[in-house]
Amino acid sequence: MGIYLITCLVMTIISIKDVSCWGDITNTTSFTLQYEKPECLQFPLETQPRLLASGGPTNPYNRSFDSLRLPMLGMLEDPTIKILFDIQDGIRYVLQTKNEYTLVYHGTGVMGMSGVLDNLIEPGDKVLVGVIGFWSDVGARNAERFGANVIRMEKPIGSRFSLREIEAGIKQHRPKILYLVNGESSTGVYQPLEGIGNLCHKYDCITIIDVVATVGQQPLKMDEDKIDVVFMNSQKGLGGIVGLSPVSYSPRAMSKVRRRRSLPRILQTDINAQAEAWFITKPIESKHEVYVHSLSVTLLYSLREGLARVAEEGIENVWNRHADTHRYVHFRATKIGLEPFVANPEDRLEGISIFVTPPGKDAFKIEKYMLEKFRIEISPGLVTTLGKVIRIGLIGNNANRETAARLMDALEIALNSTETNS
Numbered sequence: 001m002g003i004y005l006i007t008c009l010v011m012t013i014i015s016i017k018d019v020s021c022w023g024d025i026t027n028t029t030s031f032t033l034q035y036e037k038p039e040c041l042q043f044p045l046e047t048q049p050r051l052l053a054s055g056g057p058t059n060p061y062n063r064s065f066d067s068l069r070l071p072m073l074g075m076l077e078d079p080t081i082k083i084l085f086d087i088q089d090g091i092r093y094v095l096q097t098k099n100e101y102t103l104v105y106h107g108t109g110v111m112g113m114s115g116v117l118d119n120l121i122e123p124g125d126k127v128l129v130g131v132i133g134f135w136s137d138v139g140a141r142n143a144e145r146f147g148a149n150v151i152r153m154e155k156p157i158g159s160r161f162s163l164r165e166i167e168a169g170i171k172q173h174r175p176k177i178l179y180l181v182n183g184e185s186s187t188g189v190y191q192p193l194e195g196i197g198n199l200c201h202k203y204d205c206i207t208i209i210d211v212v213a214t215v216g217q218q219p220l221k222m223d224e225d226k227i228d229v230v231f232m233n234s235q236k237g238l239g240g241i242v243g244l245s246p247v248s249y250s251p252r253a254m255s256k257v258r259r260r261r262s263l264p265r266i267l268q269t270d271i272n273a274q275a276e277a278w279f280i281t282k283p284i285e286s287k288h289e290v291y292v293h294s295l296s297v298t299l300l301y302s303l304r305e306g307l308a309r310v311a312e313e314g315i316e317n318v319w320n321r322h323a324d325t326h327r328y329v330h331f332r333a334t335k336i337g338l339e340p341f342v343a344n345p346e347d348r349l350e351g352i353s354i355f356v357t358p359p360g361k362d363a364f365k366i367e368k369y370m371l372e373k374f375r376i377e378i379s380p381g382l383v384t385t386l387g388k389v390i391r392i393g394l395i396g397n398n399a400n401r402e403t404a405a406r407l408m409d410a411l412e413i414a415l416n417s418t419e420t421n422s
């Protein structure tokens, strides 16, 4: 330590001497700028605290947010590479899987969706999509972009498929891929996964499941349920910051990827390229040969810490905490006469609860009132449900009774106010 400090001191003295010998810093080239610097950037950014309860992004876990201030590491340093392995282990744990090909794409959940579709779809592949709302519709449209022959199975908004309906769809269309959304956050519907994997084994198709709105919130057992591919994002149940999309591919899915006759179209999400960069198929010693793109080291810190926070509590306890918060929200909602949008309690998503906008009330005015009076962000629905519902997300850090009570107290006042009348 002593030798280190003395060396630093000597180096600093030498560099100060070098810099001062270099000449006058004001002796620089004079440029004529065509455009002035923006006035707005002359002031530092200021924001006020918010309770983010719209369905995501949510307020991150403290451990995750605090990690953003940690000193930056270089991207190929050993401690950074260790973070990659910690994250892989953390994702396997929250998904309850042993899948080797478990890693993180840079980009949000939609990037994960595009990545898995790109790797699994070859032009002309039949993809059966269970459409129950906005996000499953996005999945269907996105699969078309990758050349799939998409077949849509649709259910009315607010409901989901039974296993029998899914089997009938697979039997009729014999798809190569079945695409479902586990938590359709636009309508607040939960699509159970039990039995889906067995069906896909029976009829020889691959399951791709959007678990963005269920991971770290509701039970997920990827191996037990024989699910092939899932994607998610970093900012909901994993309690991190927006910008990363973890994915996991089963050995069955990887054998379809290996049989491809063409390369996936997006380099950044090519699972084989990324498996090298995440040191799953290449040793650490090859770290200078496996570059796909720069890593956002700080975002990786925050995801690592979000996952560590979940592991610290225990995933089963995290699931229970979300279930308890969900029950509490519905208990309070019943007391103030709010009608749940999803009729069957068993079909309801737990992280995001959706209620019908009461007659005579305006969902947009309620949203505004909550934000202005209480600094609480809720949502007035999404695309198909826009304006028709009040959408409340209590996810990750916010999934607890105290936060739910604060929100429901505020919502009750908002609903009683004439300012929110339509």
Ligand SMILES: Cc1ncc(COP(=O)(O)O)c(C=O)c1O
Pocket: 055, 056, 108, 109, 110, 111, 135, 181, 183, 184, 185, 186, 210, 212, 213, 233
């Ligand atoms: C079910 C579902 N799928 C996909 C996404 C897209 O994720 P992102 O916004 O991180 O791209 C969302 C976002 O809310 C979602 O709720």
